[in-house]
Amino acid sequence: MAEASRGAPAPVPCGPPRRAYVDRRNIRGMWALSTSEGGSAYHHGDLRRGLIAAAHELLEAGGVEAVTLREAARHAGVSHNAPYRHFASREALLAALTTEGFQALRRALEEAGSEAGPTGRLEALGRAYLRFADRDRATFRLMFGGVIERAGHPDLAEAAAAAFGALRSVVAEREPSDRAEREALRAWALVHGLAHLVADRQIDAAQAEACLT
Numbered sequence: 001m002a003e004a005s006r007g008a009p010a011p012v013p014c015g016p017p018r019r020a021y022v023d024r025r026n027i028r029g030m031w032a033l034s035t036s037e038g039g040s041a042y043h044h045g046d047l048r049r050g051l052i053a054a055a056h057e058l059l060e061a062g063g064v065e066a067v068t069l070r071e072a073a074r075h076a077g078v079s080h081n082a083p084y085r086h087f088a089s090r091e092a093l094l095a096a097l098t099t100e101g102f103q104a105l106r107r108a109l110e111e112a113g114s115e116a117g118p119t120g121r122l123e124a125l126g127r128a129y130l131r132f133a134d135r136d137r138a139t140f141r142l143m144f145g146g147v148i149e150r151a152g153h154p155d156l157a158e159a160a161a162a163a164f165g166a167l168r169s170v171v172a173e174r175e176p177s178d179r180a181e182r183e184a185l186r187a188w189a190l191v192h193g194l195a196h197l198v199a200d201r202q203i204d205a206a207q208a209e210a211c212l213t
Contacts (some may be wrong), residue, residue: 042197048086048096050076055097059138064147069093095143095153101139102159108132109166121170126191126212129167133195134205141199145193 020212031196054075058066069083069090076082087093133140140211142148143160168184175183194208 047076047078047082050078051083051086051093052096055093056119056139058143060163063138064094064142064145067094067097091148092153095148095156097139098143098148099153099156099159101136102156102163103141104136104139105129105143106159106163107134109163113166113170118173122174122187123212125167125170126187127209129191130195130198130205130208130212133199137199140195144196157173 051072054072055067057075058071065076067090068095069087070080072093073080073083083093087096108128108131109125112124116124148156150160164184167188168180171184171187172180191212194203194211197203198208
């Protein structure tokens with residue numbers, strides 16, 4: 001797909017524009033800080049969770065450059081040294097945030113696959129992928145932006161592989177074993193390219209979904 005030049009008209013959609021499906025209600029819930037009865041940002045034992053949630057808020061507000069251990073600590077309401085109990089560096093915090101993004105994507109794909117019939121399962125996964133990118137654009141860009149080297153973070157590499165595995169398992173239901181990997185990559189290339197266009201606001205999710213049918 002040719003890259004649109006700066007200032008050029010928006011890409012021609014695969015289908016007629018429709019109202020985009022954007023459900024942002026689950027974003028804050030997915031990353032929400034655990035709160036105690038007293039209303040503090042975290043209760044004992046939830047510091048790691050609170051810091052990841054704070055990092056997500058920073059990511060949404062200012063991009064990856066805004067995510068630092070000091071700022072995450074400030075947002076979580078703890079001392080600037082507290083994050084080091086769980087994260088040795090800023091990269092470790094970003095890796096944890098990215099890992100949770102892939103875990104959330106895998107859950108979305110698996111849920112979509114379980115609710116669809118055999119013939120519509122692959123398309124359902126494609127729609128779930130697009131809606132994930134639309135719901136949480138900042139995390140989607142972090143996950144696939146090359147900011148964190150997966151090889152240095154086994155949990156991240158495992159989570160990313162599991163997300164792709166959810167797609168591959170559905171393709172394997174339709175294709176011979178010797179073609180399943182190739183066809184899964186082909187399907188991923190299509191939906192991932194569309195998802196990037198959605199995340200970058202070049203097209204809306206409904207237009208992207210029309211390309212899957």
